[in-house]
Amino acid sequence: MRSDRVRSSFRLAAAGAAAGLALTACAASERDSGGGSTDGATSEGRDTFIFAASADPASLDPAFANDGESFRVARQIFEGLVGTVPGTADPAPLLAEAWEVSEDGLTYTFDLKQDVTFQDGTPFNAEAVCFNFERWNNFTGVLQSESLSYYWQKVNGGFATSDVASLDGTGKYKSCEAQDENTAVITMQSPLPEFISALSLPAFSIQSPTALEKYDADAVGGEESAPVLPEYATARPTGTGPYVFEKWTRDQEVTLTANEDYWGDQGQVRRIVFQVISDANARRQALQAGDIDGYDLVGPADVAALEEAGFQIVNREPFNILYLGMNQANPDLADVRVRQAIAYAINKEALVAQTLPEGTEVATNFVPPSVEGWSDEVATYEYDPDKARALLAEAGKSNLTIDFNYPTNVSRPYMPTPEQTFQAISADLQEVGITVNPVPEPWSPEYLDRMQGTPDHGLHLLGWTGDYNDTYNFIGVFFGGPSNEWGPIDPALSKMINDARYKTSKDEQVAAYEAANEAILEMVPGVPLAHPVPSLAFKPEIKNYPASPVQDEVYNVITIEE
DSSP: OBOGGGOTTOOOGGGOSSOOOOOOHHHHTTBOTTSOBSSSOBTTBOOEEEEEESSOOSOSSGGGOOBHHHHHHHHHHOBOSEEEOTTSSSEEESSEEEEEEOTTSOEEEEEEOSSOBOTTSOBOSHHHHHHHHHHHHTOOGGGGSHHHHHHHHHHHOOOSSOOOTTOOTTOSEEEEEEEETTEEEEEESSOOTTHHHHTTSGGGOBOOHHHHHHTTTTOOEEETTEEEOOHHHHHOOOOSSSEEEEEEETTTEEEEEEOTTOSSOOOSOOEEEEEEOOOHHHHHHHHHHTSOSEESSOOHHHHHHHHHTTOEEEEOOOOEEEEEEEOTTSGGGSSHHHHHHHHHHOOHHHHHHHHSOTTOEEOSSSSOTTSBTBOTTSOOOOOOHHHHHHHHHHTTOTTOEEEEEEEESOOBTTBSOHHHHHHHHHHHHHHTTOEEEEEEEEIIIIIHHHHHHOSOOSEEEEEEEOSSSOTIIIIIHHHSSOOTTTOOOOHHHHHHHHHHHTOSSHHHHHHHHHHHHHHHHHHOSEEEEEEOOOEEEEOTTEEOOOOOTTOOOOGGGOEEOO
């Protein structure tokens, strides 16, 4: 969802061009002058919820998605075996009511929820579960590209047959057996302790086998650089969730309506309109004008003004990391003393106070404190300009000039104001004698392509929002193998991280991850800066928005007051 680093140059031909502003009469037509729904009103009041998305979804088939806007829509239509405890990133039962894991970590037995049907009337059962797992594992050709099946290959490690040279072996998954109608048994080739947490991702939603086959869901056309999605992924998504797909008007809106046969509580909201408004200021203006009910990625500078005007600000628990990366392939950054000096030069407390949302925590690890494996024993590099100058002198770099790359025209949950963050850090570096050469670039594709696809950069700002509650989802993504972003990674560190990933004892795994986090901060490939608080804004009548650190937010729990 939050894997910005893998989709920088991916363009789905079926999804159209860049999302534009859509402050159209479509939204206004949903409301009467009293704020009620004109064509979706009930005796209990409004039942239409209009939310501003920052972009179109990339795909309505969550197996072929890795972006937040696709997952925002998918969570309304689809459900997986595993969900999350409300307000946390911790796994919880969903379509699986319970599960057992064998002592060797190879066999997962799922007890499935009964009397559930897909939105096309197909029964949900163990055979449907196995159909989906076999589908993911048997992707071939273009379907194995990271821009499509990113999460299956990153979690599982491979496919039944590999068409991608960089994927080793056949992955962790071995088989799925429908032991009986309500019991699915999944067997792994080797242990994967993060498996249950990973199943909370929308990419692993259970979809209707009937619809997948009827609409030829795997018939992706085009080439890896420009795949063309089939009808299923653009107009026929079919899950077990509380909402069904109605229409998608490209670059304008996606509309969902109530699933009349939903197994759970449908709630008050019976119609959802995701209106596409790409510009952050335009989203704020749409809320102030009454054209939308809420939006995400609220700029820190807008929070106080919106609250004063009577709008609600809802904060997610931070499950992210904003960091300053240092490319060790750059000769000036190859010396650990230079990297340590840069770490000592940054006043994180002032950075947070001046540029980031209220409630943001200063970071010491590359994982949030809520993730098991976070260590309080890491080197913290407290603000010390004198020590920074001494280390630079010792390294013979007292007159260092370095490129500082940062993105423009973007706001991310972990990086709401990159230009301000750049300015604050640059001032700190200049104070210790480092001359900064600013290198601003548009976020996508230029900035991401440069950071992740080339060694042509020095210092840079980036970050990550966790997909699920597991340490590897943070430090494994960063340092688990070779990387253009960070330059040479010590193979011993990568081995340390990857060995920790597969330990079947929870206590041993946590201890191994703590040790890995401590080793990372000794090497100082970058500086963990902060865990920013992501904010959403809503009209005052919107109640019970289910804010989640991993954006597991399903709208059937929302209520709308008159």
